[in-house]
Amino acid sequence: MNEGAIHVDCARIGEILHDLDRPGALDSKLVESALAHAESCSRCAQLLTEAEWLDFGLKTVAARESNLQAGPRVEAVLLREFRNRHAAIARRRFQWRLAALGTAAVVVLAMGLFLHQRLAPRPNVTVVVRSSQAAPAVTAPNSGQQPLAGSQAADTSEYATGFVSLPYADDPSTLDDAAIVRVVLSRPALASLGVPVPDTSDTESVPADLILSEDGTPEAIRLVSQTTAEKSF
Amino acid sequence: MMTQATEITNDGLLRRMIAGDEEAFMLLYRRMQPAIYRYALRMSGNPALAEDVTQEVFMALIRDTKRFDPARGTLGGFLFGIARNHLRKRWEQDRRSVSLAADLEESGLPAPAGPNGKGLPVGADDKLASGETAARVREAIATLPENYREAVVLCELEEMSYEEAAVALDCPIGTVRSRLHRARTMLMEKLRERQSVRHAWGVSK
Numbered sequence: 001m002n003e004g005a006i007h008v009d010c011a012r013i014g015e016i017l018h019d020l021d022r023p024g025a026l027d028s029k030l031v032e033s034a035l036a037h038a039e040s041c042s043r044c045a046q047l048l049t050e051a052e053w054l055d056f057g058l059k060t061v062a063a064r065e066s067n068l069q070a071g072p073r074v075e076a077v078l079l080r081e082f083r084n085r086h087a088a089i090a091r092r093r094f095q096w097r098l099a100a101l102g103t104a105a106v107v108v109l110a111m112g113l114f115l116h117q118r119l120a121p122r123p124n125v126t127v128v129v130r131s132s133q134a135a136p137a138v139t140a141p142n143s144g145q146q147p148l149a150g151s152q153a154a155d156t157s158e159y160a161t162g163f164v165s166l167p168y169a170d171d172p173s174t175l176d177d178a179a180i181v182r183v184v185l186s187r188p189a190l191a192s193l194g195v196p197v198p199d200t201s202d203t204e205s206v207p208a209d210l211i212l213s214e215d216g217t218p219e220a221i222r223l224v225s226q227t228t229a230e231k232s233f
Numbered sequence: 234m235m236t237q238a239t240e241i242t243n244d245g246l247l248r249r250m251i252a253g254d255e256e257a258f259m260l261l262y263r264r265m266q267p268a269i270y271r272y273a274l275r276m277s278g279n280p281a282l283a284e285d286v287t288q289e290v291f292m293a294l295i296r297d298t299k300r301f302d303p304a305r306g307t308l309g310g311f312l313f314g315i316a317r318n319h320l321r322k323r324w325e326q327d328r329r330s331v332s333l334a335a336d337l338e339e340s341g342l343p344a345p346a347g348p349n350g351k352g353l354p355v356g357a358d359d360k361l362a363s364g365e366t367a368a369r370v371r372e373a374i375a376t377l378p379e380n381y382r383e384a385v386v387l388c389e390l391e392e393m394s395y396e397e398a399a400v401a402l403d404c405p406i407g408t409v410r411s412r413l414h415r416a417r418t419m420l421m422e423k424l425r426e427r428q429s430v431r432h433a434w435g436v437s438k
Contacts, residue, residue, distance in 0.1 A: 017417075050421050050424075051417070051421065053424075054420055057367060058385070058389045060367040061367045061370050061390060062390045062392070065271055066267075068270060068274065069270050069271075070287040070288070073284070074266070074287055074291075075259075075262065075263075075266075078288065078292065078295065079259070081295055082295050086255075090253070
């Protein structure tokens with residue numbers, strides 16, 4: 001007896017019959033044992049022969065039909081579909097890229113504006129339009145005249161001097177469509193306008209109201225104190 | 234050129250196809266479509282239906298390539314699976330049983346042999362003409378129930394492994410194996426029966 005031979009009977013042959021010719025499906029020793037059994041068993045030999053004949057028939061069918069294939073019409077239809085599909089994909093891809101580029105541009109613009117607003121130096125001029133009807137009474141500089149009651153700011157926490165006409169100003173009586181604007185000016189700027197302010201507070205900037213003529217030229221100025229009504233200039 | 238084409242794997246062609254390479258798609262189609270067409274033809278017996286199914290399989294590949302997952306099996310198995318689903322849909326739509334034998338002549342497949350052929354060979358020297366053998370086997374395959382027929386078509390005629398067939402048939406490998414064994418046993422029985430009938434017919438003649 002062969003060492004390591006596997007016992008194969010008729011029942012086992014029935015189980016493995018269809019895998020005997022399938023490469024790698026069975027252990028080679030099992031195949032050898034099956035063939036050895038078939039040599040001594042006519043029934044199993046008949047089964048093996050029939051299985052071989054079936055294999056031959058199947059291979060013949062496969063070989064004879066190996067050249068069967070779909071007609072050229074199918075290939076043409078598929079090629080057209082492939083081209084249409086990829087043209088559409090390319091179009092969609094281009095549109096997506098365009099949209100992405102647009103979005104990126106908008107984001108960059110928004111960030112630029114934001115940074116510009118954050119980093120740009122803030123002007124130290126606060127403009128508040130108080131009136132556009134008629135100019136209040138204006139006194140000549142250093143005239144010693146007291147401020148008019150009407151020139152007092154509406155805000156009760158404010159105290160304002162009387163308007164002093166600026167050196168180059170026109171005749172105040174001609175200011176029919178003047179506007180009063182609230183500005184914050186540095187002391188040197190005030191001095192350049194002919195309004196020297198003594199350094200009595202710890203702030204460098206001083207709020208003031210300007211009367212602007214119709215063409216926007218400052219015509220008169222008054223100083224405003226927003227801290228206390230008793231404070232004098 | 235031909236050598237280069239055969240060297241490229243299906244997965245490589247598929248990647249190029251996804252990128253829009255028309256030539257890769259055509260190579261892949263020409264490589265895969267005969268097997269898909271033959272499967273559809275053998276399962277339906279109808280050449281027009283087989284062409285429709287082949288077209289639908291590759292349409293599905295063009296339209297939704299991402300459905301194919303290489304981790305689940307080969308591209309061949311995936312395409313056969315689509316073909317099988319389309320065939321089943323068509324059969325459900327038609328609500329009719331397919332008579333393969335009736336369509337054999339139209340299909341271009343060689344006609345089945347008449348009842349005057351020889352019986353099954355029992356010896357190596359008793360060989361039938363290959364054409365007659367093929368016709369008998371084809372006729373026997375056509376009479377198999379659908380599940381068994383597709384196991385024979387895929388594993389025997391298209392020489393797919395059990396693993397590939399399992400992907401195509403969407404069932405475990407063990408099921409493929411058992412269906413194929415049962416199908417082969419049925420084929421042998423049918424061929425044996427045919428032999429007896431022919432012997433009887435030949436004797437009476």
